[in-house]
Amino acid sequence: MALDMQLATPTDVLASSQNTLVDLVDGLLSHGVVLRAELWLTVADVDLVFIGLDVLLTSPQKMREDRNPR
Amino acid sequence: MIALGWCLANQTLPTPLLLAGPGKVAVVCADASATRTARDRLGLLQRVFDAGIDVIPLSAGRAWPLPPALDNAANAATDLLGQITCIAGRGQLTIMTQWPADPTVNERGSTGRDWLQRLRDRQASEVARGQTARDVLLALGASIDAPKTAILPATTGFGLHLLLPRRAMPSACRQIAQAARTLTLLDGGTVTVTGLWPAFDFVHSPRCLEQVAP
Numbered sequence: 001m002a003l004d005m006q007l008a009t010p011t012d013v014l015a016s017s018q019n020t021l022v023d024l025v026d027g028l029l030s031h032g033v034v035l036r037a038e039l040w041l042t043v044a045d046v047d048l049v050f051i052g053l054d055v056l057l058t059s060p061q062k063m064r065e066d067r068n069p070r
Numbered sequence: 071m072i073a074l075g076w077c078l079a080n081q082t083l084p085t086p087l088l089l090a091g092p093g094k095v096a097v098v099c100a101d102a103s104a105t106r107t108a109r110d111r112l113g114l115l116q117r118v119f120d121a122g123i124d125v126i127p128l129s130a131g132r133a134w135p136l137p138p139a140l141d142n143a144a145n146a147a148t149d150l151l152g153q154i155t156c157i158a159g160r161g162q163l164t165i166m167t168q169w170p171a172d173p174t175v176n177e178r179g180s181t182g183r184d185w186l187q188r189l190r191d192r193q194a195s196e197v198a199r200g201q202t203a204r205d206v207l208l209a210l211g212a213s214i215d216a217p218k219t220a221i222l223p224a225t226t227g228f229g230l231h232l233l234l235p236r237r238a239m240p241s242a243c244r245q246i247a248q249a250a251r252t253l254t255l256l257d258g259g260t261v262t263v264t265g266l267w268p269a270f271d272f273v274h275s276p277r278c279l280e281q282v283a284p
Contacts, residue, residue, distance in 0.1 A: 005250045007243055008264045010116045014109060020262050023225045024166055029108045031270035032129035033075070035138050 072105040073139035074098045074115050075127040075268070076150050076276075084117050090136060091143045095150045098125055099136055108132075119268040122236075124158045126150060127268040146276030153273050161266030163234050163242055165210055167203040168227035169259040203228050206253055210261065213249035214242050219271045231271040239266055 006020070013021045041049040071090070079096040083089060086104045089096040098118055105111045111130040118125045128134050143150065204221050207230045211218050217233040234242055243263055250261050 004258075004260045005247055006260060006262045008262065010120075010264060010267055013264050014113050014116070019226065020166065020168055020260065021264075023168075023227070024164060024229070024262065024264060025109065025112065027222070027224050027229055028164070028267065028270055029112060029131035030129060032127040032268075033273055033275050034129050034132075035134060035142065036275055 071099045071136045072102050072111070073128060073134040073136050074100060074105070074111055074130075075118070075125045076139070076143055076154070077118070077123050077125045078151075078154060081123055082121075083123065084121050087114060087118060091140050093144055093147055095143045095147045095154070097136065097139045097143050099139070102133070105133060115268050119161060119266070124154050125268050126153050126157070126273045127270055129270075142276040149277045153276075157233070157269040157272055160233050160235050160269065161239075162269045162271060163216075163232045163239065163263065163265035164229060164267065165207060165232070165246065166224060166227050166229045166262045166264075167207050167210075167259060168262070169199050169203055200228070203259065206259065206261070209253060210246050210249050213245050216242075217272065233269055233272045234266065236266060 008016070008021060013025060016022070040047055041051075071088075073090075074087070075098045076095050077089075077098055079089060079091065079094055081089065081096075083098065087098055087100050090099050091097050098115075100114055105114065108131050111133070115125065115127045115130060128139070207221050207228055211221075211230045211232065214232060214234075216238075219231045222229045222231075232242070246261070246263055
């Protein structure tokens with residue numbers, strides 16, 4: 001039995017509610033560049049403290065919408 | 071405004087997208103009302119890409135504020151320009167392999183020992199099918215000469231991403247279909263090929279090193 005192959009354009013994928021394609025979109029949503037803030041506190045060329053922050057600025061309502069896409 | 075990514079300045083974007091920033095690298099952004107969900111943001115990034123613009127995409131899973139993206143456009147312009155050069159004229163092809171769930175998952179055994187045995191067999195079968203799905207992806211990926219990611223686990227299978235020239239999409243699909251016809255290892259398995267997407271898996275966070283005097 002050969003493999004079943006499916007070709008889909010990004011437009012098809014974004015409009016689809018098929019499990020396979022929803023899974024694919026979910027995967028893509030977590031990829032791409034993530035903005036990070038990094039701060040090194042240094043005294044006399046000695047690194048003392050490193051602070052790394054992921055930047056996330058959104059309202060709770062928007063986060064809920066993102067978790068339950070239309 | 072919500073930042074979606076970076077591209078070269080002085081380009082015409084499809085509506086409702088805008089460019090922000092004074093330098094060679096500009097921030098692709100849109101009004102918050104047009105970017106309410108993660109799918110909205112992914113759709114907008116796709117529109118930028120489909121317009122023929124080389125874009126470094128921010129992760130669409132979050133709504134990124136404009137100011138830090140503008141800071142990066144100014145402070146990490148060299149790195150961003152280098153990344154744009156690397157992905158110029160290319161996009162991401164995504165291949166996923168999935169296989170049907172074991173239909174005996176919810177069957178009860180006649181005894182506890184029987185049930186435990188079935189559980190163990192099922193787990194062994196899942197591991198074997200997962201390995202086969204990975205092998206199939208490796209074989210399909212090897213049929214195309216292009217930069218590719220490692221095999222990544224997804225909720226229902228595995229994925230592989232390739233960086234292809236925009237014009238190479240039809241020939242790549244033909245090559246994958248040809249390779250898929252020769253593979254019969256994954257009974258009932260499905261291969262899904264989609265693209266081209268912006269190069270989500272072939273970009274990295276902008277790097278800049280700023281010396282701040284104590």
